[in-house]
Amino acid sequence: MPIDAAEAVAAEPRSSEITWGHKDVQLYHLGVGAGLPATDADELRYTLESRLHVLPSFATVAGAGTALAGGLTAPGIEVDLAAVLHGGQTVVLHRPIPVEGTAVSASRVQAVYDKGKAAVIVLRSEVSDAEGPLWTSDSQIFVRGEGGFGGERGPSARLELPDRAPDRTEERPIRPDQALLYRLSGDWNPLHADPEFAKLAGFDRPILHGLCSYGMTLKAVVDTVLGGDVARVDSYTTRFAGVVFPGETLRLRMWESPGRVQVVVSAVERDDAPVLADTVVTHH
Known part of the structure; x- marks a missing residue:
């Protein structure tokens, strides 16, 4: 069996050291659209090393995303990478991410769910530095053709939208070269360039x-x-609901409540085709 769920979940965590510096953070920020306009004071917080702070989603690329790649070669996991889709992502912050850091990432298979025609592998990475825990990251990996092994189906609930108009609607353009820039943070899949x-x-x-x-x-x-x-x-969680192309525009509809923002993201140019769903940012 390509996936042995029991073996995968029982395996010991794999630990690796990851490091990052201000250039890694700046490159990531540019890859997610920061720096426009280039001299804007708010944008300089993402691009100028003397004012830099770290967007929490940087956790997904710190150490060039090695935790995700390592999880797909864990004991009990043997899959065709061509059948793999990233289904969802959650990052829980234990404290702000420093601009420069060296940390240990302990990665393991948290769960394997049987969806019938597919399997969902939940890869968890817990990252700590000398001062203690930094973040916990869960990646939900959808593997086509690997279900039917008799495991638990796992959670499948979808978030309902509030019964009111969005509190805020924003649009964010995607630069035509943005995928080429973003991939320099560690995801070299040619699907995004070739x-x-x-x-x-x-x-x-x-x-x-x-x-x-x-x-x-x-x-x-x-x-x-x-x-x-x-x-x-x-914390920040999402489900990847559809593709978007460089050069398109993201439409973000936001519903605010105490300590929480729920977001739906769609592609403007394709009649609001879904991009991100079940998306929630919790905050203090």
Whole structure:
């Protein structure tokens, strides 16, 4: 069996050291659309090393995203990477991410769910530095053709939208070269750069990384609802609901409640085709 759920969940965590510096943070911020306009004081918090603070979604690329890649080679996991889709992502912050850091990432398979025609692997990474826990990251990996092994189906609830108009609607343009810039933070999948490879995958042109849309969305929430204060973010979760292409525009509809922002993200140019769903930022 390509996936042995019991073996995968029982395996010991894999630990690795990760490091990052201000250039890694600045490159990530540029990759999720920061720096426009280039001299704007609010944008300089993402791009100028003397004013830099770290968007919490940077956790998904710290150490070039090695935790995610390592999880797919864990004991009990043997899958065809061509059948793998990133289904969802959650980051829980234990304290603000420093601009420069060295930390230990302990990664393990938290759960394996049987969805019938597919399996969902939940990869958890717990990251700590010398001062203690920094963040916990859960990646939900959808593997086509690997279900039917008799395991638990796992959670499948969808968030209901509030019964009112959004409190805020924002639009964020995606630069035509944004996928080329974002991939320099560690996701080298040619699906996001090579037109021929994209066609083999069923797309007429390269698509944007889901985690790029994830970062763009958090930046929009921080900049508008949270007054630009990244340290107020406690957690951030989403489900990847559809693709978006470089050059398109993200429409973000936000519903605010105490300590919580619920967001739905769609592609403006394709009649609001879904991009991110079940998206929640919790904050203090």
